Amino acid sequence: MHRIAPEDRCLTLVIAAYNEADALPALQPRIAAALDAAEREGLQARVLYIDDGSRDATWSILHGLAARDPRIGLLRLSRNFGKEAALTAGLDRIERGAALILDADGQDPPELLPRFIAKWCEGFDDVHGTRIERGGEGWLKRVTAHAFYRVMAALSKTPVPRDTGDFRLLSPRALAALRQLRERHRFMKGLFGWIGFNQVAIPYHRQARVAGRSKFGFWKLWNFALEGITSFSTAPLRAATYLGVATAFAAFVYAAWIVAKALLWGDPVAGWPSMMAVILFLGGTQLVALGLIGEYLGRLYEESKQRPLYLVDCWRPATGVSSPQHSNPSGASHAHGAATAGNEVG
Numbered sequence: 263m264h265r266i267a268p269e270d271r272c273l274t275l276v277i278a279a280y281n282e283a284d285a286l287p288a289l290q291p292r293i294a295a296a297l298d299a300a301e302r303e304g305l306q307a308r309v310l311y312i313d314d315g316s317r318d319a320t321w322s323i324l325h326g327l328a329a330r331d332p333r334i335g336l337l338r339l340s341r342n343f344g345k346e347a348a349l350t351a352g353l354d355r356i357e358r359g360a361a362l363i364l365d366a367d368g369q370d371p372p373e374l375l376p377r378f379i380a381k382w383c384e385g386f387d388d389v390h391g392t393r394i395e396r397g398g399e400g401w402l403k404r405v406t407a408h409a410f411y412r413v414m415a416a417l418s419k420t421p422v423p424r425d426t427g428d429f430r431l432l433s434p435r436a437l438a439a440l441r442q443l444r445e446r447h448r449f450m451k452g453l454f455g456w457i458g459f460n461q462v463a464i465p466y467h468r469q470a471r472v473a474g475r476s477k478f479g480f481w482k483l484w485n486f487a488l489e490g491i492t493s494f495s496t497a498p499l500r501a502a503t504y505l506g507v508a509t510a511f512a513a514f515v516y517a518a519w520i521v522a523k524a525l526l527w528g529d530p531v532a533g534w535p536s537m538m539a540v541i542l543f544l545g546g547t548q549l550v551a552l553g554l555i556g557e558y559l560g561r562l563y564e565e566s567k568q569r570p571l572y573l574v575d576c577w578r579p580a581t582g583v584s585s586p587q588h589s590n591p592s593g594a595s596h597a598h599g600a601a602t603a604g605n606e607v608g
């Protein structure tokens with residue numbers, strides 16, 4: 263602990279939850295034990311739950327948990343903004359110390375906390391959990407996830423560690439760096455890689471969810487993969503250029519062949535099938551290239567609107583001091599009066 267400045271000796275666990283009413287009661291005792299462990303290491307430990315606009319009992323359950331443990335802070339977004347925005351909202355509210363990001367479903371074991379803290383004390387800024395096993399996930403998800411990390415590594419200059427999710431500890435300076443990145447399309451794995459600093463992996467066995475169902479179906483994961491590639495690489499645009507050059511070259515060779523054929527053997531009008539094939543092929547490649555440009559243009563459009571990344575409905579920081587709570591599970595109380603917008607660097 264001696265390497266960490268006294269004013270930084272604070273750790274906040276950041277947990278985004280969307281419809282996790284079944285999982286949270288099972289998770290909180292493990293979180294509380296992890297906080298105790300962090301306190302034994304000489305850290306001030308907190309947990310911040312972000313309710314990402316859940317439609318089930320998540321918010322009232324969180325209120326119940328917070329009433330019993332003053333180390334719990336609560337943040338509720340005005341609607342479902344997605345995990346990336348929810349995590350950003352949570353990280354924006356950490357005033358000092360490091361942050362540890364976990365899933366609300368118990369897939370990222372809080373029991374590993376002391377190992378993360380030990381690496382932080384050794385001087386690492388980004389300590390991330392790398393899965394050596396994915397419990398409760400079908401072979402298709404494993405194969406596609408595996409392929410995704412490899413494609414990403416091939417296409418992007420930003421290093422994205424393989425089989426690594428959002429489960430990680432960020433030192434105060436890594437956190438400050440991350441908070442400067444205010445892009446709307448937030449591919450967090452890429453953002454973590456982009457900031458750099460000293461990174462280290464902690465291998466762990468990823469277990470199955472404690473309860474509930476995964477929010478990421480195949481369509482969502484596919485879009486997530488597109489997000490990652492378009493946010494951190496323009497290689498597909500370049501590929502379109504090369505495809506165009508290759509097609510033009512092939513067309514040139516083919517044209518020369520047609521002219522030569524007409525000169526040598528005359529020109530009985532034929533070639534309807536080959537003409538159709540060429541027209542359809544060119545039409546297809548042009549549409550693909552257009553769609554590709556559209557993907558990037560659409561993202562540019564979203565960025566240019568400069569909307570806040572999220573809106574806050576209710577914010578109740580951890581007090582750290584036991585006191586009778588006036589809980590309001592309806593979420594109607596606005597700690598900051600009007601909703602606050604998340605576009606400023608915290």
Ligand code: UDP
Pocket residue numbers: 277278279280281282314342343344345348364365366367369475476477478
């Ligand atoms: N999550 C969220 N907002 C969403 C979707 C998910 O905050 O719109 C949270 C969810 O509650 C969980 C984490 O993100 O804590 C990971 O979600 P999930 O377990 O469904 O994903 P998987 O582990 O299957 O990739």
Ligand code: MG
Pocket residue numbers: 365367369471476
């Ligand atoms: Mg999960």
